[in-house]
Amino acid sequence: MSDRASDRRVSPATGDDGGGEVRYLSQSDLEVPTHQIVAPDGSYDESSIPDLDDEELLDLYRWMVTDRVFSRRMVNIQRRGELGTFGSTRGQEASIIGSAFTLTPDDWLYVGRAWTPMFMRGASMEDMILFWRGIEEGQEAFAKVNAQIAISIGSHLPLVSGIAWGMHLDDADAIATAYLGDGATSTGAAHEGINLASSVGLPALFYCQNNQYAISMPYQKQSGANTIAQKALAYGIDAIRVDGQDVLAVYDAVSSAREKVLQGEPVFVESVTYRLDAHTTSDDPTRYRSDEEVEEWEAHDPIERYREFLKSEGLWSEIDHDAVVDEIETEFDEALAAANAMEERAVAEMFEYVYDELPPELARQLAEFEDLLERRPEMYDFIEQRPKG
């Protein structure tokens, strides 16, 4: 038994320490502070600014703008029928960039609704376009930078704990990070994944972007817990709640958490943010939330707030915002052109990566199907013409 486990060994109760009354543990007694550095009005305390040099402070801005431009362009090309679907991250830029900025290339990352971290790790916009076009090269490219996108909500938390377990066995100088949403905290897999990390003492960071909605389900109906952060206490791990509209606070919180996680103490971070756009391009948020609510959060635009900070620091003059946007637009144009130029792949690709070696039955199915396609080339026309979506 580890020392940590020994400390928790339960002995029989020796007396009543509740003052003779039935006493409840209650969330109403909890104080859950929300970490913030730059206030909504742009004011801040100089001493609380994280230790970042000017170039890094400017990078935070560039990445946040990248995130916003990428989402806008992706929504646009989806509307033109050039993508299957897409989930915009508008409104969550500080939450996404501030957290991912703390990670190193050796760290592993499983994300949900956070695309720019892939670019920060070296994957390209083309890879992300391929992913949203349902082309497997996307996830392949993300895997090359120790990252993946999780689709089945919550199912990745046990995987992330497993990756962290490997790091623990290696004594690696790295952490495994799961990004999750508010909805994921209701899944059993999330619970079991976090509990495993706590039980074994694994270098796993759970970063929850509470963007207030799981498609149409608002957080206040998702759970009876006042905050998501407090759920961490039940697993015996520490939590931080942070203002997800404040990129410096997010960076500060997650870099602090990462240090603790490196010591084998998992940490849960709740980033309080808001999904300004639809869940995906297939969703109509006007059915379940008011314009007033959206406007309230738009007034807390994370990029605007950070811009005020950069002005106060005298760094705004270092940035040509229009040039930054132009550069990102050009990068996107080139990525889209490259994605469009991708050659159609042979049907055999569908069969190739299921096992290391193609089993006889699968080889047989492939041969039968290739034969069919040869005998009935109208298959291609049918698939081409079938209404999509």
Next chain:
Amino acid sequence: MQATIVQAVNDALHTEMERDDRVVVFGEDVAESGGVFRATDELLEEFGSKRVVDTPLSEIAIVGGAAGMAMYGYRPVAEIQFSGFLPPAFDQLVTNASRIRWRTRGELTAPMVVRMPYGAGVRALEHHSESLEGAYGHIPGLQVVIPSTPADTKGLLTAAIRDPDPVLFMEPKRIYRSIREEVPEGEHEVPIGEAAVRREGEDVTVVAWGAMMPPTLEAVDEGDVDAEVIDLRTISPMDTETIVESVKKTGRCVVVHEGPRTLGVGSEVIARINDEALMYLESPVERVAGFDTPVPLLSMEDFYFPHPPRILDGIETALAE
């Protein structure tokens, strides 16, 4: 050395952990207690608490954690205490473990083993008796292996641990200790995906696996049938060729399994015979299987899974027509 099936599991784990320090064993009660069936006995003492770990009571975390650890480069061998408790973690097999390679075009893989005792007949409570290899065999990317002898248990578990893809290793717990035979010392590997012919014969092919092998052989011996008995050993990917070649020779076939008959592995065996040997058949292929009911509680479980008289009845039906 002479060993039972459960001792062969233990021996394979010892041997592979000795050979490859990336092999890590974990699950509920596997370390301090050595497993409820003692399959992981003495591993903690020999390999230490970093490589032999008691986990929380948490099947999703055990299977999902194994997949993550495997993606990172280790060779986890996770234990699910009874196969009846796998269903919560079915999601991790379907959603993650079985498709890591496919999803990343081979950039990441999940070389992992989930071991679990399966099957009825040990007078346990509900959820301790299932035989759902048909359901697990339906998952693309997941291999399902079921040994029936101590030597095969060691050889197949060794192959599973060394395999580059995930393997669900189902152990026939009813015969964990009832068979003792010579098991090779040291490293011993039996390839996944190859059936074994246990008896050569001319009149009928009988296909079985796992805990159905002893009663099947007993039925054949008692009925004095000239049967060719095939031990499938791997449910997925299935060794079609061995079955088809045998059926072409005998013209008759019986499939024996413990799991429910509808959409069971027997259905797939018959479909493959239809594909490649239908015209050789002299009678319909018989299925002797569990019923499409939950496995009864212990008071009635013996009526559920096939015994020699019922298996012999199926064989005689196939021979009579």
